[in-house]
Amino acid sequence: MIGLPLTFAACVSYWLQPMQQISFPTECVVNQVAGSPRLRGLQGNAPFSDPLYQRARSITVKVKVGRSGGSGILIQRQGQAYSVLTNRHVVSVGAPYVIQTPDGRSHPANFVKKFDFRGNDLAILQFRSKASYAIAPLTSTKYLLESDPVISAGFPLESPPNQANGLLITVGKISLLPPKAFVGGYQIGYTNLIHQGMSGGPVLNLRGEVVGINSLRAYPLWGDPYIFQDGSKPPQAQRKTIIQSSWAVPIEVFEGGNWR
Secondary structure, eight states: OOOOOOHHHHHHHOOOGGGOOOOOOOOOOTTTTTEEEEEEOOOOOOOOHHHHHHHHHHEEEEEETTTEEEEEEEEEETTTTEEEEHHHHHHTSOOOEEEEEESSEEEEEETTTBBBBBTTTTTEEEOOOSSSOOOOOBOTTTTTTTTOOEEEEESSSSSOOTOSSOOOEEEEEEEEESSOTTTOOEEEOOOOOOOOTTTTTEOOTTTSSEEEEEEEOOOOOSOOOOOOOSOOOOOOOHHHHHSEEEEEEHHHHHSSSSSO
């Protein structure tokens, strides 16, 4: 289990506010001089030694797809073969696929079509490497509650100025847990800012375990993605919260898929 320093806990508390009040970039960094948390953009590999940050950084990869791309999560190693979980919409543009690992190395990857996620917005890429990379710990969302703090990680297509590796980590809380999933498998609403390119990255609880996959940004620019898989729509009273929330696919959808 990952310990959570009081300084980071204070930072999480600072972030438990409506998402529209949070501005980009949103790297949460502890002010060691003043002894209190503050917000600033990540400048290159700025020091932030909290184990939770290090966990997110170690399991999150950049997924390059042609001139576009997104993010992914290292979820399995078999010998020299690594599997990366991402969103189906990230890889829909088509090959070539390249995975950039936390050490900055780039690896050609293959989209594995045989895995069945039943129309949910998930996909698996695989690459080979002799290097040893961390594998994400996964956990059930069974005990996840609204207002629980979470962090999310990913690689925005437009990185903040002077940010060397491009990884952005945002802090927020669970805003909504509907009893059924929207089309695409989206069922975890949260206040963290998710920018284009962060799709496929992890949503982690404060123990550093992956509970979901970044999938849908708040305030969609077109269409109405908020339709449940059975064709029904959510209550009008919840619509404001739904639109203001980012949305993730619960990790159970991945674990229940025919991917092994």
